[in-house]
Amino acid sequence: MAYEKDSRYFLEKGELVKAFECIVWAWAWFEIGLEVGKIAIRPAHAGKQENSRKNGEIC
Numbered sequence: 001m002a003y004e005k006d007s008r009y010f011l012e013k014g015e016l017v018k019a020f021e022c023i024v025w026a027w028a029w030f031e032i033g034l035e036v037g038k039i040a041i042r043p044a045h046a047g048k049q050e051n052s053r054k055n056g057e058i059c
Helices: 002-012 016-035
Strands: none
């Protein structure tokens, strides 16, 4: 959540590049969490057995 708050701060100041960089960092840490197994995502539909990440779905 810190990166989201930082991004909003920079948006309010009109610093669009810095705001975007905050979101990129948040996305990177999210991806790292998925890769190392610290973050799990579930299928979009109950009973669906496919890996939702392979299908590009994030819940």
